[in-house]
Amino acid sequence: AQTVTQSQPEMSVQEAETVTLSCTYDTSESDYYLFWYKQPPSRQMILVIRQEAYKQQNATENRFSVNFQKAAKSFSLKISDSQLGDAAMYFCAYTGDSNYQLIWGAGTKLIIKP
Amino acid sequence: AAGVIQSPRHLIKEKRETATLKCYPIPRHDTVYWYQQGPGQDPQFLISFYEKMQSDKGSIPDRFSAQQFSDYHSELNMSSLELGDSALYFCASSLVAYGYTFGSGTRLTVV
Numbered sequence: 001a002q003t004v005t006q007s008q009p010e011m012s013v014q015e016a017e018t019v020t021l022s023c024t025y026d027t028s029e030s031d032y033y034l035f036w037y038k039q040p041p042s043r044q045m046i047l048v049i050r051q052e053a054y055k056q057q058n059a060t061e062n063r064f065s066v067n068f069q070k071a072a073k074s075f076s077l078k079i080s081d082s083q084l085g086d087a088a089m090y091f092c093a094y095t096g097d098s099n100y101q102l103i104w105g106a107g108t109k110l111i112i113k114p
Numbered sequence: 115a116a117g118v119i120q121s122p123r124h125l126i127k128e129k130r131e132t133a134t135l136k137c138y139p140i141p142r143h144d145t146v147y148w149y150q151q152g153p154g155q156d157p158q159f160l161i162s163f164y165e166k167m168q169s170d171k172g173s174i175p176d177r178f179s180a181q182q183f184s185d186y187h188s189e190l191n192m193s194s195l196e197l198g199d200s201a202l203y204f205c206a207s208s209l210v211a212y213g214y215t216f217g218s219g220t221r222l223t224v225v
Contacts, residue, residue: 102204103216106215
C-alpha cells in the first residue's frame with residue numbers, strides 16, 4: 001500500500017528566509033502525482049504545487065518549488081522569501097495513476113517569525 | 115497501528131435519496147474533519163468537530179448535516195442527493211501537536 005510520511009510536525013522560519021518541508025512516500029506504481037497542499041486556519045485545502053512523476057523537471061510556482069527525487073521517493077517543498085501569510089499546515093499527498101484517492105501525510109505546521 | 119476507518123468504501127445512491135457516511139477516528143484523537151473532493155477538484159472542507167462539538171464549518175450544504183457521537187465516531191448525513199454530490203468524502207482525525215490521520219474515503223456516486 002502507498003504511504004506518505006512527513007517527519008516534521010512543526011517548522012519555523014524567519015520572515016524572508018527560505019524553509020524546506022520534507023515528504024517521503026512509498027509506492028510500487030510507476031505513474032503517479034504528488035501534491036503539496038496548504039491548510040490555513042479556515043481548514044480549506046489550497047493546492048500549492050503539483051508534480052507528475054514522469055516529469056523529471058521539478059515543479060515551480062512563484063516562491064514555491066519542489067525537490068523531486070523519484071529514486072529516493074522524496075518530494076520536499078521549498079518556500080523562498082517566506083511571508084507571514086505562508087503560516088499554515090502543509091500537507092504532502094499522493095495519488096496513483098490507477099487510484100483516484102489521495103494518500104495524505106500527517107502535515108507540517110509552518111510558523112513564520114516576523 | 116489503527117487508522118481512521120470510513121464506511122462504506124463505496125456507495126451508489128439515486129437522486130433525492132439519503133446517504134449516511136461514517137468515520138471512526140484514531141482512538142484518543144479529539145478532532146474530526148470532513149472533506150469533499152469532486153473529480154479533478156481540490157478537497158473542500160465541510161465541517162469539523164472538537165470533543166463532540168462542532169468547531170468549524172466550511173462549505174457544507176444545508177442538505178448535509180453531521181455529528182460526532184459519544185464514542186467519537188462521526189456521521190455525515192446527506193439528504194436530497196444531487197448528481198453534483200458525487201465525490202470522494204474523506205475524514206481526518208487529529209490530536210493537537212500529533213498531526214492528522216486521514217481515512218481512505220467513501221466514494222459516493224449519485225445516479
